[in-house]
Amino acid sequence: MTIASAPPTDPDGTWLPQARRVPSPNHGPRPSGVTLDLIVVHAISLPPGEYGGPYIEQLFTNTLDCDAHPYFQTLRGLQVSAHFLIRRDGELIQFVACERRAWHAGQSRWRARPNCNDYAIGIELEGLDGDVFEPAQYQALAALCQTLRQRYPTLAAVVGHEHIAPGRKRDPGPGFDWVRLQALTGWPADCFADVIGPTTGPHTRR
Numbered sequence: 001m002t003i004a005s006a007p008p009t010d011p012d013g014t015w016l017p018q019a020r021r022v023p024s025p026n027h028g029p030r031p032s033g034v035t036l037d038l039i040v041v042h043a044i045s046l047p048p049g050e051y052g053g054p055y056i057e058q059l060f061t062n063t064l065d066c067d068a069h070p071y072f073q074t075l076r077g078l079q080v081s082a083h084f085l086i087r088r089d090g091e092l093i094q095f096v097a098c099e100r101r102a103w104h105a106g107q108s109r110w111r112a113r114p115n116c117n118d119y120a121i122g123i124e125l126e127g128l129d130g131d132v133f134e135p136a137q138y139q140a141l142a143a144l145c146q147t148l149r150q151r152y153p154t155l156a157a158v159v160g161h162e163h164i165a166p167g168r169k170r171d172p173g174p175g176f177d178w179v180r181l182q183a184l185t186g187w188p189a190d191c192f193a194d195v196i197g198p199t200t201g202p203h204t205r206r
């Protein structure tokens with residue numbers, strides 16, 4: 001088992017003290033013996049392109065009123081979650097303990113390994129594929145990545161949902177600056193090899 005064990009004071013798994021805790025019921029056990037080695041970055045806004053409402057938290061806690069907006073009809077019955085959400089102002093919210101398997105990636109594949117939810121930590125940015133992201137979000141994301149990698153040294157790479165579910169998902173999209181995230185983390189190019197190609201440009205390597 002390469003996942004770091006939770007400290008004894010936190011029997012439910014790892015919840016970061018700097019995050020506001022909004023527990024989601026949408027999670028399960030990770031497969032035993034799995035190596036926690038991937039960070040998946042997403043973008044979400046509800047309704048799409050509108051920021052600041054309570055709807056993402058409601059979606060991840062199965063409390064969204066699907067009659068509140070026409071778009072929400074498409075979300076009826078959906079049970080999804082991510083470990084973390086970073087809002088436009090940089091606020092960090094945690095929905096699922098890091099040791100648990102959150103439901104963010106769906107059908108997905110990374111470096112020939114299917115089912116990324118098994119071995120990934122999912123981080124949602126409040127945003128929209130095609131839109132840009134706020135400086136406060138980059139700062140919060142980089143800080144979160146640092147914290148996670150200190151706790152889970154097996155974390156080896158950062159990718160977007162679009163890279164592990166190509167053709168099906170487009171988030172975080174072209175408005176997300178991977179070079180900026182790499183610079184803020186100071187992590188080696190290896191960690192961003194799937195998203196920043198040395199000669200071929202972003203988003204082309206697999």
Ligand SMILES: [Zn+2]
Nearest residue numbers: 042043161171
């Ligand atoms: Zn996504």
